[in-house]
Amino acid sequence: MSENIKIKRIYDEAADADGARILVDRLWPRGIKKVDAGLTEWLKTLAPSNDLRKWFGHDPEKFQEFAEKYRAELDSNEQAEDFAKSVPNLISKFGAVTLLYAAKDAEHNNAVILQAWLKERM
Helix, strand or coil: CHHHEEEEECCCCCCHHHCEEEECCCCCCCCCCHHHCCCCEECHHHCCCHHHHHHHCCCHHHHHHHHHHHHHHHHCCHHHHHHHHHHHHHHHHHCCEEEEECCCCCCCCHHHHHHHHHHHCC
16 A cells, blocks of 8 residues: 555646645745646645755755654654544545655655655554
8 A cells, every 4th residue: 555655746747646646845836826736635734844944955965864854853743643644545535645746856855755754654
C-alpha cells in the first residue's frame, strides 16, 4: 500500500493515476490557478514551518539537516499524525495519494521527506 504514496510537481499535468492530489506546500505555487490544480486538499499544516522553509532555501547542501529538522516538526505535529492515519482510507477511496510540491528540485524538497515519513508509518 505504501507504494501508492507518490510525489509529483504541481506544475506537471494531473492524471487519473494521481488519486487524491494533496498540496503539501505552505505557499500557493506561482502561476497555478486553484480551479486548475485538481486538488483534493491543500494541507499547509504538513509543510515545513516558515522559519525552516526560509532557512533551507532549497539549498541541496542543507538538505540532510533540513530533513532532520522537518521530520522533527512532523513528529510533533498532531495534524501530520492524523493525516498519516487517514492515508490508508484515502488510498482505498482514490487508489493513490499524490503529494504535490512546487519546488524545481525533484530530489531535495519537503514532499520527498514527507513521503518517506508517511511510508514509515504504514
